[in-house]
Amino acid sequence: MPSHPTVLLTGASGVVGSALLPRLSDCRTIALTHRTPVAGADEQLAGDLTAPRLGLDADAYRRLAARVDAIVHCAAVTGFSSGAEAAHALNTAGTRQMTRLAADADAVLYHVSTAFVDRTDLTRAQLGQDHGDATARPEDYLDSKRAGEDVVRSSGVPAVIIRPSVVIGDAATGAISAFQGLHGIVHGLLRGLLPLVPLPADSPVDFVPQDVVAATIAGLVRQGRRDGEVWVTAGADALRTEAALRVIHDTAEELGLKAAPPRIVGPEMVDRLIRPVFIANLHPRARRRFDDMLAMTALFAHGHVFPTSLGRIAGIPDALSTSELESALRASVAYMARTRGMVRRAAEPVRAAEQVPA
Secondary structure (H helix, E strand, C coil), X not given: CCCCCEEEEECCCCHHHHHHHHHHCCXXXXXXXXXXXXXXXXXXXXXXXXXXXXXXXXXXXXXXXXHCCEEEEXXXXXXXXXXXXXXXXXXXXXXXXXXXXXXXXXXXXXXXXXXXXXXXXXXXXXXXXXXXXXXXXXXXXXXXXXXXXHHHHHHCCCEEEEEECEEECCCXXXXXXXXXXXXXXXXXXXXXXXXXXXXXXXXXXXXEEHHHHHHHHHHHHHHCCCCCXXXXXXXXXXXXXXXXXXXXXXXXXXXXXXXXXXXXXCHHHHHHHHHHHCHHXXXXXXXXXXXXXXXXXXXXXXXXXXXXXXXXXXXXXXXXXXXXXXHHHHHHHHHHHHHCCCCCCCCCCCXXXXXXXC
């Protein structure tokens, strides 16, 4: 890897990509864009991840391949409601185009996957449980990400598979380019729309701030790592359900929000009693919101602790402590509440702990 490599970045306008760009300041970055312009890249190149040669003509593609030293593939369909076809079109077929470019360019591929490929048995469909009115289908997303990893492994190109868990906002500020699934659950809790949380109190809720994910990827590129699987997770220090809910509730109170803390119930009780007796009679929109939460939280219920590579590979961040994770969650909750206009009166700012070092 040259000392100032040329890096092609996909998904540069997304959560991970937008956090990563400033950390690649010693590289020449080319952002592959489709619809959304990107600020901060040295160059922008309009293309289509799902098209042969990325939608470029043969000469433009050859010129690109001649210049690229590394590819960071962040672009993905991450929504659980996008459907299997859309998820596979980008997460699987798009990844195949990136492996072809990596082969043609003799470049290293840094493929951003998800730690939840490890959850092979915890979606409601795989547990044999009814989806109800849910639009969220985590199994479609996870199947496409597993297939994307298979494409990378079978391609023969030098590649690093990077597996972050749930990505939240910046550890210090909570800022994020787009709110993710966990933010939706937090929003429901702050508004008092989710009186029940169907998770065991001791289930690990693994999340990492976006700046930690970005610093990890930048460190891997900088050191020229060419293979392996890197887990960007909280690992054994992940907050448990009860602790995460306490942080959310305490932050809400500091912001002057008066949402009652939800009741923690086991998923079995929800399916046996609460859903058929109480939820079935709700307004369809409220019922769908609850069923979507069931679909998402199934990934955490009774889940084992993810492995983590943080602090175990030179040049990437150390693992976060429990107090650092609590601080990062407070910052994300406060940022979302303020951004969405939920804070109705002046409140003392919720201060995060010291920013996690890169």
